[in-house]
Amino acid sequence: MIYFDNAATTFPKPPSVIRAVQDAMTCYGANPGRSGHKMSVQTAGQVYACREKLAELMGAPEVENVAFTQNCTHGLNLCIKGILQQGDHVIISDLEHNSVLRPVDTLAQRGVITYDVLEICPEDDRETLSRLEKLFRTNTRLVAMTHGSNVLGIMTPLEKIGQLAHDHGALFLVDAAQSAGVVPIHLEKMGIDFLCMPGHKSLYGPSGTGAVVTQKGELLRTIIEGGTGSVSLESQQPDFMPDKLESGTVNTAGILGLGAGLEFITKTGMENIYRHEIGLVQSLYDGLSQIKGVQLYTSRPGLGRNLPVLAFNVESLTGEETCAKLDEVGFCLRGGFHCAPLAHKKMGTLDRGMARLSPGYFNTPEQVEIFLREMRKIAANPGNGR
Amino acid sequence: MALTTVIVSSITYAMKGQRILANNGFGSYVDRDIKAYGKYGCGYCICITSGDPGRAVELLRAHQIKIKEVVTG
Known part of the structure; x- marks a missing residue:
């Protein structure tokens, strides 16, 4: 068997990732961030270490800018549905995966938002940007763009798109499903407001992992609320990251595997x-x-x-x-x-x-x-x- | 010496705070918040074991660690 389907998920995973998942099941089996016993705190330490590594890899200034998700689609939904409000306008590209297209189109079908599709010119970034400029409206709230097509491999001129978005007062969300772990991404330098990625593709983590990396978590309305192991006497979801976006038990074994995947990328x-x-x-x-x-x-x-x-x-x-x-x-x-x-x-x-x-x-x-x-x-x- | 306990919002802030303190020569460990239990609900704290606790708390605040309360003793 020869596996050429890494855009779907990477296979095989590095041996260190498999070992990390096994260690999670045998040594770090407690629920991180819930209890005070040694194993819970040690497990939380392992989760924190992965968070730290991902923040560093993605140029996030603070560790709490990283919230773990089930996959990239989960993160994209948290952000798209968390940002957009009645009357907003959104710009997406003609390369978008359904994980961006469907939540955006669903909101449009419900009459919440309107959106336009930017035609990407693969060989001509200038033309792409010129077309993008024409799509902005006074109510454009969000530009949601893939970093690179999962079908064609074409990369979008991310930094310039982000700059244009900000020039027009819009937020910039990036779907890094195919690029996280492949090419350098820097949250601050690239002007990215919300960065979503899977853990199981080029970050070499197991399936069931992903992350949202953002300094603008306070702008998001939550679409999932629940137990966070913090401020539990309050009936409102915590307003601080990452707890705001991490309701319920995280995929601990997956995250520890992801941490090993990040180390693999750094070492290699x-x-x-x-x-x-x-x-x-x-x-x-x-x-x-x-x-x-x-x-x-x-x-x-x-x-x-x-x-x-x-x-x-x-x-x-x-x-x-x-x-x-x-x-x-x-x-x-x-x-x-x-x-x-x-x-x-x-x-x-x-x-x-x-x-x-x-x-x-x-x-x-x-x-x-x-x-x-x-x-x-x-x-x-x-x-x-x- | 009485132990100084810094009660924070979440496990992430507790871990982050511990790292910051360690990088600046302070000893500490993360524990479940039992000092002020019931006041803030579930939470974690950073127990400072070595170094000037006052300076440690200043350092944590300077790094925007969300501190709920500082308890001594």
Whole structure:
């Protein structure tokens, strides 16, 4: 089995992550932040250590700027629904995942907000920004933008978008689902008000982890309230971070695993990981572009411009059919619409979807060669799908 | 010497406060808030074990640690 589906979740996890989860189950099994016995306080110390590491990695000035979530979608919902009020206007991009599109569209369908979709120009940041400028209204409250497409790997000019948002008095929310742990992100320097990420993708944590990183937690109305282990005699949710956004027991084992994932990234070097992955994507692109019957949808991925994600199709096959054929010979890819209908609409693939490659740190150039060999066979004889 | 206990809002602030104190040469540990139990509901405290407690509390306030109460003894 060769796993090329790291954009969905990273696999395998580093051994240290697996060990950390095991340690959590055997040594740090208490509920952190609830009791006063030694194991509870020690467990809380481990959770705090992960919080510290994530704050540092994301350029958050204070540890309490980090609130753990179940995944990126959870964090995005907390922020989008926590910020927006009746009459607000929102700008999103045409690359957004359903985790941004759906909460925004749901609020619009309910008549709470209106929104516009910015057309991203992959090769022309200036044009993207010029189009964005035209979308602002007096009531634009939020710009919610992906850092990079989960389908196409295209990165958005984040800092300039954030600057424009602030120039117009809007808040800036970033969906870093595909970029957290891949490319440097700095909350303060990039002018990000709300940064949402999963723990289980390029941060190498287990599934069931994620985070919201923000200095503006006080602006959020809560959509989930409950036990926080703090100020329990008050019937109101705490107004301070991270407790405000962390109701109920956190995924302790997951968070400890995430902490080990963050250490792995720091020790290995984020740039080393990114260069390795982009190198593999470039080899895949170069190889696929030589195969008759294979269609690619972006220009050659480049360092600093793209995330390590590549979408393609084989003539006469849907994206799902291509991935099914690849699954038969041991390759793990995701086919279909990737929970990103706007991206598929942009690329004209609403009728067939795409197959998506997302190599990870543990993939090798040899695996890329094996993949390309199989792709030559499939493209030469696509048949009628599965 | 009577123990100085700094009651804070949450476990996160307790841990953060302990780190700040340790980085500045103060000894402390985190414990469940039992000194003022019932006053603030569930909470945690930082018990200062070495160093001038007055300076320790000033340091915590300077780092925006949300302090509910300081209890000595």
